[in-house]
Amino acid sequence: MSDEWFIKYEKNMADDYIGKKMEDYRRGVTAGSYRRKLTPSGARPGTWSVKFPPRRVFVTGGSAGVGLAVVKALSNAGCTVSFCGIDAAQGNSVAQSTGSQFVCVDSDQKSVRAALDRVIAARHGIDVVVNCVPELAELMASVMATYYRGLSIEPDLSGRFINIATSSAQANDVRSVTLAIAASMSDCPVTVNAITSIGSDEEMAAFAVFLCSPVAGFLSIRPE
Numbered sequence: 001m002s003d004e005w006f007i008k009y010e011k012n013m014a015d016d017y018i019g020k021k022m023e024d025y026r027r028g029v030t031a032g033s034y035r036r037k038l039t040p041s042g043a044r045p046g047t048w049s050v051k052f053p054p055r056r057v058f059v060t061g062g063s064a065g066v067g068l069a070v071v072k073a074l075s076n077a078g079c080t081v082s083f084c085g086i087d088a089a090q091g092n093s094v095a096q097s098t099g100s101q102f103v104c105v106d107s108d109q110k111s112v113r114a115a116l117d118r119v120i121a122a123r124h125g126i127d128v129v130v131n132c133v134p135e136l137a138e139l140m141a142s143v144m145a146t147y148y149r150g151l152s153i154e155p156d157l158s159g160r161f162i163n164i165a166t167s168s169a170q171a172n173d174v175r176s177v178t179l180a181i182a183a184s185m186s187d188c189p190v191t192v193n194a195i196t197s198i199g200s201d202e203e204m205a206a207f208a209v210f211l212c213s214p215v216a217g218f219l220s221i222r223p224e
Contacts, residue, residue: 050213052077055127055160057212058119059083060112060136063090063102066166067132069205075100077209079128082119084112109139116143128160128212134170134177137163141181141192148188159190160212164204171196183223191220 039045057074061067062083071094075081081100085091088104095102103115120126126147131140141161148159161181165174178194185192193211195204210216 050215052079052213055079055212056123056125057081057128057130058116058126058140059130059132060140061085061132061166062100063087063094065132066164066201066204067130068094069201070130070132070164070208071100072098073202073205073209074128074130074212077212079212080123082123084115109136112136113139113143116140120147126159128162130160130162130164130208132164132166134163134165134174137174137177137181141185144190145185145188148185148190158217159188161185161190161192162208162211163192163194164208165194165196165198168198171198179221179223182221186223191217193219193221 037045055074057079059067059070059074059081060083062071062081063085064087067083067085071081071083075098081098082103083091083094083100084103084105086105086107091102091104094100101119103119105111105115116126116129120143126144129140129144131137144159144161163174163178163181165171174194175196178192182192191211195207195211198204199207211219
């Protein structure tokens, strides 16, 4: 057989191969297609998911920094998020981008208390307070304790009070205040926790989301 015959034969084979692959592509079939390996629970490897019930959340200082990261993270988790701040323009921008509710406040505690009372009335309750302004911790805890005291709630749906230190200089004070808050709220169906290890805003927000989840219902600071 001549070289010309072999060349023609190889060309026809190549044309057939390309034609078959084009047909497979049009039919949605790709070479090496395979069923993705799943974990025993049916999840993709490297992922972890938790059933997250709808929660009504109030975040202080939610316009920037850690507070902003918390607003974004809990909004993405499907929570109904309200937050307060003193910068109206920034707060309204965050609310629009996250689908949350912004309440503009003055820097005094009376204004913040009125904002939280309005949110509780409008949302028909509150499930979670994430405090990112250490000076407001005791005020937030007092309002939440008043709301929760006497309510009967299933353990996995208990309230959450999370106090966050936004700098390492605040860590000791936040830890001490949160311990006192835990003692004052010991008769309420609320877990009380502090985040005092300083990471990135997103890391601290992710930890806050975990503390809000049902799987963290047993985690709470225990007063001495």
